Amino acid sequence: MKYAVRTAKVIAAALGLAAVAAPALAQQGLDEPFQKPFREALAGKTVAYVPVAMNFDLTEGWYAGMKKELEPFGVKFEIRDPNWNTNAGAQAVTSLISEKPAVMVIHNPDVQTYAKLLQRAENEGIYVIQINMGSAYRSSAFVGANWIEIGERDTEAVVKACQGKSNKIAIVQGALSAAASAYTLKGVENVLAKHPEIKVVSSQAADWDAAKAKAITQTVLKQNPDLCGIVGFWDGMDIGTAAAVKEAGLTGKVFVATSGGGERKGACELVKSGAFDLNMSYDVPTQAAQMAGTIKWLLSSGAKAGSVKGSEYTTLIPITKENADSQTACWNLSDLKK
Amino acid sequence: MKRLRFNQQEIVFAVFAVLFLAFSIFLRGFLTPENMLTLLQNVAVLGILGLAMAIVVIGRGIDISLIAALAVPPGLVLQMVQNGHSLPAALVTAVLLTIAFGLVNGWLIAYAEVPSLFATLATGLLLAGLGQAALFQLDVVQWSDGMKGFERLGQGTILGIPTSIVMFAIACVVVAFLLRQTRWGAYIYAIGDNPYAARVTGIPSRPIIVLQYVVAALIGCFAGLVMAASVNSMPTRIFNSTLIYDVILVVVLGGIGLSGGRGGVLNVIIGTLLIGTMLNGMTIMDISYAGQNLVKGVVLLLAVITDSFLNPRNEETAQQGDI
Numbered sequence A: 001m002k003y004a005v006r007t008a009k010v011i012a013a014a015l016g017l018a019a020v021a022a023p024a025l026a027q028q029g030l031d032e033p034f035q036k037p038f039r040e041a042l043a044g045k046t047v048a049y050v051p052v053a054m055n056f057d058l059t060e061g062w063y064a065g066m067k068k069e070l071e072p073f074g075v076k077f078e079i080r081d082p083n084w085n086t087n088a089g090a091q092a093v094t095s096l097i098s099e100k101p102a103v104m105v106i107h108n109p110d111v112q113t114y115a116k117l118l119q120r121a122e123n124e125g126i127y128v129i130q131i132n133m134g135s136a137y138r139s140s141a142f143v144g145a146n147w148i149e150i151g152e153r154d155t156e157a158v159v160k161a162c163q164g165k166s167n168k169i170a171i172v173q174g175a176l177s178a179a180a181s182a183y184t185l186k187g188v189e190n191v192l193a194k195h196p197e198i199k200v201v202s203s204q205a206a207d208w209d210a211a212k213a214k215a216i217t218q219t220v221l222k223q224n225p226d227l228c229g230i231v232g233f234w235d236g237m238d239i240g241t242a243a244a245v246k247e248a249g250l251t252g253k254v255f256v257a258t259s260g261g262g263e264r265k266g267a268c269e270l271v272k273s274g275a276f277d278l279n280m281s282y283d284v285p286t287q288a289a290q291m292a293g294t295i296k297w298l299l300s301s302g303a304k305a306g307s308v309k310g311s312e313y314t315t316l317i318p319i320t321k322e323n324a325d326s327q328t329a330c331w332n333l334s335d336l337k338k
Numbered sequence B: 001m002k003r004l005r006f007n008q009q010e011i012v013f014a015v016f017a018v019l020f021l022a023f024s025i026f027l028r029g030f031l032t033p034e035n036m037l038t039l040l041q042n043v044a045v046l047g048i049l050g051l052a053m054a055i056v057v058i059g060r061g062i063d064i065s066l067i068a069a070l071a072v073p074p075g076l077v078l079q080m081v082q083n084g085h086s087l088p089a090a091l092v093t094a095v096l097l098t099i100a101f102g103l104v105n106g107w108l109i110a111y112a113e114v115p116s117l118f119a120t121l122a123t124g125l126l127l128a129g130l131g132q133a134a135l136f137q138l139d140v141v142q143w144s145d146g147m148k149g150f151e152r153l154g155q156g157t158i159l160g161i162p163t164s165i166v167m168f169a170i171a172c173v174v175v176a177f178l179l180r181q182t183r184w185g186a187y188i189y190a191i192g193d194n195p196y197a198a199r200v201t202g203i204p205s206r207p208i209i210v211l212q213y214v215v216a217a218l219i220g221c222f223a224g225l226v227m228a229a230s231v232n233s234m235p236t237r238i239f240n241s242t243l244i245y246d247v248i249l250v251v252v253l254g255g256i257g258l259s260g261g262r263g264g265v266l267n268v269i270i271g272t273l274l275i276g277t278m279l280n281g282m283t284i285m286d287i288s289y290a291g292q293n294l295v296k297g298v299v300l301l302l303a304v305i306t307d308s309f310l311n312p313r314n315e316e317t318a319q320q321g322d323i
Helices: A002-026 A035-042 A057-073 A086-099 A115-123 A147-162 A179-194 A210-223 A235-247 A268-272 A284-301 A333-337 B008-026 B033-058 B066-082 B087-111 B116-135 B163-181 B183-193 B195-200 B205-231 B236-240 B243-254 B265-284 B289-310
Strands: A046-050 A076-079 A103-106 A127-131 A141-144 A168-173 A199-205 A229-232 A255-260 A278-281 A310-313 A317-319 B140-142 B233-235
Touching: A035 A057, A035 A284, A046 A057, A046 A086, A057 A076, A057 A284, A057 A333, A086 A103, A086 A115, A103 A115, A103 A284, A115 A127, A127 A284, A141 A284, A147 A168, A147 A179, A147 A229, A147 A255, A147 A278, A168 A179, A168 A210, A168 A235, A179 A199, A199 A210, A210 A235, A210 B033, A210 B205, A210 B233, A210 B265, A229 A235, A235 A255, A235 A268, A235 B140, A235 B205, A235 B233, A268 A278, A284 A333, B008 B243, B008 B265, B008 B289, B033 B066, B033 B163, B033 B183, B033 B205, B033 B243, B033 B265, B066 B087, B066 B116, B066 B140, B066 B205, B066 B233, B066 B236, B066 B243, B087 B116, B087 B205, B116 B236, B140 B236, B163 B183, B163 B205, B163 B265, B183 B195, B183 B205, B195 B205, B205 B233, B233 B236, B243 B265, B265 B289
Parallel strands: A046 A076, A046 A103, A103 A127, A127 A141, A141 A310, A168 A199, A168 A229, A229 A255, A255 A278
Antiparallel strands: A278 A317, B140 B233
16 A cells, blocks of 8 residues: 555656747747758759650669659659650750740760760759760769679679589670660670670670560570570560470570569569579669769759759669569569659 | 563562571581471461451551561550459450451551551551550550469470460461452452452452451461560560561561552462571571661562562552552
8 A cells, every 4th residue: 555655746847847948848849940941942843754665664663763762852754755766865865945934864875975965064063974874974873783793693693503514604684775785795705704704695685675686595505406595685576485495395495584673474474484584683673763863952952953963873782583482582563653 | 582580578488498498507416306397386476467467468458567566565464464354354345446456457557548547557556646645544554363374375395396386376377368368368469450440340348457457456466476475475565666677667568568459378388488597597696786786678679679680570460669
C-alpha cells in the first residue's frame, strides 16, 4: 500500500513537470530555411526530355522514374519523341532551345549530332543533363552507364568462363553508328589485349536486331561448335543470340554475357531461364532517381548553366543465376509507372 | 540469227551457282549439311515475306505495309498473352486484325484506286503507329509463360529439318497451289498482265485485288509468328528497319518483274537462296558490316545491270509506275 502511494506521488510529480514543460516545447517549431527556396526553385519549371525513342524499357523507365520524383514538386514534363530519327531529334532540341525549358534531359543517338546544340542550350541558360549516351560536349551533368566498363566486365566474365576450354569467343555488336556500341567494343578490346590466348572468331554488328543476332550466332556456332563464350551488347538484341545458342543445344556450354537496363522480363527472367549467363544491368530506376536528384540540385543551386560540370556513372549490377531471383536485382516497368 | 537469251531468273540462278561454288571450294565449313540448314533457316522468314510480296507484285501492285503486318498482329498475340489472355483468343484477334488490315489495303487500292505504293505506305505507318501507341507497352514484346509450346513454330526441328525451313516450305506449297492450281491464281496473273483486258473479259478484278492484299497480310502475319517464335520475342521496331527493301529485292532479283504478270514461287526461292548464300558466306568470313553492304550492293547491281543488257526495256509494255 505504501509503495502504491509513493508511486502515485512520483507519477503526479512527473505529470506536473510535464504540464509545465510541454507548452514551451510546442512553441519552438523551427523553420527550415532552405526548403521554401527549394520548392520555389522547382515549382512551375519545365523539364524537357528527348530520348532516342520512347516505347522501350530504358526510356520509359527513366521517364516514369523522373516524373515520379519531380511532378509532386510542380515540375512540368515535356517529351519529344524522335522515334529513332536523328534528324527529328536534332529538330526537337533546336526548337526546345527557343522554348527555354529550365532543364533538358538528352539521350544522344551519337556523339556528334547534338553536341553543338547542347552547347548553345547551356549558353542560353538551360541546364543540360545527358543520359546513358553522352555527346562530345560535356554539359552540366552526365548520368549513365560507363560502356567501356560494361564491355570490360562482360568480356572478363567470358574470358573466365573460357578457361580450360577452346578460348574461342564471338562478339555481337549493336549498330555501328551508336556510341554505346563503339564504347563497349573498346572495353572488349581492352580486356582482349590482356588475353592474347583468346581468339575472336566473329565480331559483327547485328543492328540491335534480335533476328539478325540469331542468324549471325547460328552461323558462327555451326562453324565453331566449340565456342566457349559470346559477348553481346544489348539484352534486347541478345534474346536472338541466346535463342541460337539454345537451338544448337549449347545452353550452359557457351557463356552468354550481355547488358541492359535490368527490366524483369528482359533481364532477370532470361538469366533465370539460362538464356543469359551474365547480364550487366545499369538499373534504370536508380539512374532515373539520379537524374531527378541532379535536376533538383541544379535547379535549387541557382548555378549558371554550364558553370559546373560533373558525371554520375552508374554502379552496375551484374545479374547472374545467384541474384536473378531477388526482388531488387530487376524492376518492373508497370510498378515504376504506378 | 537466233541470239542466246537469258532471263533474269536464269541470271540470278547463275550468280547464285557461281557464288555457291566459290564458297564451297574456298570457304571451309560452308558446304556442310548443318551449314546449309542454317543458311536456309536464316532466310526462311525473308522467304515467306517474299512469297507474300510475290502475290501482290504478280498482280501488278506492291505492298510496303508487309512489315507492319509482320510486326503488329504477332506482337499483339504476345502482348495479349502477357496480359493474361489465352493463346487461342490472342491468335484469333491477331488474325482478325490482319484480315481487317488486308481489307483496308485492298479496298483503298481496288475501289478507291489509290496507287498501291502510296496506299500501303500510309496504311503500314498507320498500323505500326497504332501498335506503338495503343497496343504495345514496349517496342520489344517479350515471350511469356502463356506462350509455352508455341515457340516450336520457329525453333527446333521437324524430322531433322529446322522448323522455320519447314514453315517456308509449307508457305511455298500453299502459295504455289494458290497461284498455279486455282482460278483465283490465274486471275491474279491476268490482272497483273493487263488489268483492263482482265476486266473486259469479266474477271472480278476488284475483289481479286482485295484478296491479294488480304492473303499477303496473312502471310506477313504468319512470317511474324515464325520470327517471334524463333527469337522468343517480337521486336516491333523492325518496322523501322530496311527489311522491306530486302523483301522487294528477293522478289525482283528472283525475276518477278514489278510490271506484274510474271514469275512465281520458284523465283522467290531463287532470290531467297542468293541472298541467303551471300549473307551466310560473309558471316563465315567475318566480313565487317560495311564490307558486307558493299558486297551486297555490288552483286545486286551486277545482276540488275546484266539483266538490263540482256533484256532491254520494251518501250511498248513499259509503263508509268514501273520501278
